[in-house]
Amino acid sequence: xISLPSALRRLVVAALLLAALPLQAAGPEKALSGVxxxxxxxxxxxxxxxxxALIAAHPNFRLAHLIRGxxxxxxxxPLETFGNVPKTVPREKVEELRTEALxxxxxxxxxxxxxxxxxxxxxxxxxQTHALVVDSRRSRLYVFENxxxxxxxxxxxxxxxxxxxxEKTREGDxxxxxxxxxxxxxxxxxxxxxxxxSGAFPINYPxxxxxxxxxxxxGIWLHGTPSDTYSRPPRASDGCIVLANSDLxxxxxxxxxxLTPVVIADEIEWIDAGAFELxxxxxxxxxxxxxxxxESRDSGKYLSHYSARFxxxxxxxxxxxxxxxxxxxxxxxxxxxTSRVSMLQYxxxxxxxxxxDQDYRSSNLSNVMRKRQYWIKDDGRWRILYEGGA
Numbered sequence: 001x002i003s004l005p006s007a008l009r010r011l012v013v014a015a016l017l018l019a020a021l022p023l024q025a026a027g028p029e030k031a032l033s034g035v036x037x038x039x040x041x042x043x044x045x046x047x048x049x050x051x052x053a054l055i056a057a058h059p060n061f062r063l064a065h066l067i068r069g070x071x072x073x074x075x076x077x078p079l080e081t082f083g084n085v086p087k088t089v090p091r092e093k094v095e096e097l098r099t100e101a102l103x104x105x106x107x108x109x110x111x112x113x114x115x116x117x118x119x120x121x122x123x124x125x126x127x128q129t130h131a132l133v134v135d136s137r138r139s140r141l142y143v144f145e146n147x148x149x150x151x152x153x154x155x156x157x158x159x160x161x162x163x164x165x166x167e168k169t170r171e172g173d174x175x176x177x178x179x180x181x182x183x184x185x186x187x188x189x190x191x192x193x194x195x196x197x198s199g200a201f202p203i204n205y206p207x208x209x210x211x212x213x214x215x216x217x218x219g220i221w222l223h224g225t226p227s228d229t230y231s232r233p234p235r236a237s238d239g240c241i242v243l244a245n246s247d248l249x250x251x252x253x254x255x256x257x258x259l260t261p262v263v264i265a266d267e268i269e270w271i272d273a274g275a276f277e278l279x280x281x282x283x284x285x286x287x288x289x290x291x292x293x294x295e296s297r298d299s300g301k302y303l304s305h306y307s308a309r310f311x312x313x314x315x316x317x318x319x320x321x322x323x324x325x326x327x328x329x330x331x332x333x334x335x336x337x338t339s340r341v342s343m344l345q346y347x348x349x350x351x352x353x354x355x356x357d358q359d360y361r362s363s364n365l366s367n368v369m370r371k372r373q374y375w376i377k378d379d380g381r382w383r384i385l386y387e388g389g390a
Contacts, residue, residue, distance in 0.1 A: 028058050028230075029104050029158070035067060036105075047071055061230035063104075066097045096233035100139075103234055104158050107138040112153040116270040118144070120180070120263045121151040122280045122343035122352060130254040132222075134159065134241060134264040136166045136176065139234040141241065142268065143254060150276075157251065160232040160242035166266065168205070171217040174238050176264060177205045180344045180353045183222075183260045186252070197224020198245040201255055203262050208372070208388065209346070212311070222262070224248040265347035283343055283352055283375060286382035295334050299325045307376055307383040332363040351376040355390050 031054040038047035048071045054064045112118075121131050124146040131151060133142045141159045144151035161176040162168070168177040181203040189199050200223035206215050217239070224245040225232055231244045241264075243251065254260070271279075286305070293301040303321050310317040328334070337359040344353045351374045358371045372390035375382050 028054060028061060028064070031057070032064065032067075032101070032104065035064075039071075044071055058230050060228055063097050063100055063231070066094070067101075096236075099234055100158070100231065103139045107135070107140045107156070107158070111156075112142065112270070114152075115272060117273055117276040118142070118151060118263075119269040119271050119276070119279070120265065120345040120347065121261075122276070122283065122345055123149050123341060124151065124261075125149075125340040125342040125355070127256075127340060128259050128261065128342060129256060130154075130260060132251070132255075132260060132262045133268060134161075134176075134262070135268045136161055136178075136264065137267045141243065141251070143251060145254075155250070157243055157247040158231060160234060160236050162237055162239040163235050165235065166264070168217055168220070168239055169213075169215045173217070176237070176239050176241065177210065177215075177220060178264050178266065178347050179205070179207060179209060180346050181205055181207060181220075181262045181264070183255050183257055183262060186255065186257050187221075192223075194226050196221075197226060198248050199224060199252060201252065201257075208313070208386065209349070209374070212313075212386075222248065222251070261342070261344055263344060263347065280343065283354075283382055284341075286375065287338075287341070287354060290384070291336050291338055294336050297328050297331060297334055299328045302328070305382075305384055307378050307385045309376075310383075310385060310387075312387055330364065334363075335361040337361075346374075351385055 031050065035047050035050045035054065038044070038050055048068070051064055051068045051071060055061065055068060058064065118133050120133060121144060124131055126146075126149070128146050130146060131144045133144065134140070135142065139159050139161060141157045142153060143155045143157075145154050146152075163174040166176045166178050168175040183201045184204050185202045187196075187200040187202070189197070192200060200221040202219070202221045205220040206217065220239055220241075222241045222243065224243060232242055236242070241262075290302070290305040293305065296302070299321075303324060306317055306320065308317060310320060312320055315323065339357045339359070341354065341356040344355075345351075346353060354373045354375055356371055356373075357368065359368050360366060370390040372386075372388055373384050374386035376385045377383075
């Protein structure tokens, strides 16, 4: 029996946990788990057959080729470590593949279930069929379906992120941003070079919060891989989120331009359904109170919903308050209706991005617009930190 090193043994444990997953859920990761199962059972012939089949299905899957090399080497000497290749092979390349293997399998040990929810997706509006959440530490993109306004996990995929990690702040820093974004376009393969694979979905970095903090840069996309590459190392892009082409195609079927939120976090914060609902209801109640107080034309009550740190981009709280008092005083009545409300918790920051359609009617002015607010808790009470067009 082969004595496996601890790192490889941990991979095998993860593989055993993956064995029960449906093929479409795990893709080549399920096939990879079968290879590692056979190695653990000391059935190297079966492991070789399985890895050969994996390579036949995905000939540009470099990680599978590395494991195949390990198995071939094992014919002449003990299998001592994962990536046991000749010293002539650059060690950094082996380490990248080893890290990819660990991330692929470790990320699936703790698969989401109906008992836990991602804190970020407090409420999706009726038109948003799906939402995407990226866990940067796991190099994983999770897809959630909108079921009655609440997220339901349906799939997840390995992704590559920026060479220098996350929290993008400036042009060329080769980092992936952290925050709440939306898909802004669908760029098909024929409009791109082979580098982007089967297509690309740009997101709206920098958003209003990034600009407020002085962050710059552009061109952050979800995109595929070149035709000669199945997947790239965990940290290898210039800041984009990169998926295998087959995975991008699967995700792309659920993306709605202008609607699909993309939340990029250090690590997904999961909470139980009870805590999730309590948080959602608390903010929904504050949002409704803001709407009702605006209709009341009581400027004091209406402005009490705004944080002392409020900024609209053009006005601070004092300027905003002066303007709103004058506007409200000029009305004999106000009616405000809201619809298509979404609530997305911002990673790291303690505010929630609320997007909604606003139908404003008054005695001397009416308009309809898509609006965005940032709500933050001040001394235990929800208040508005930012307000503007979406």
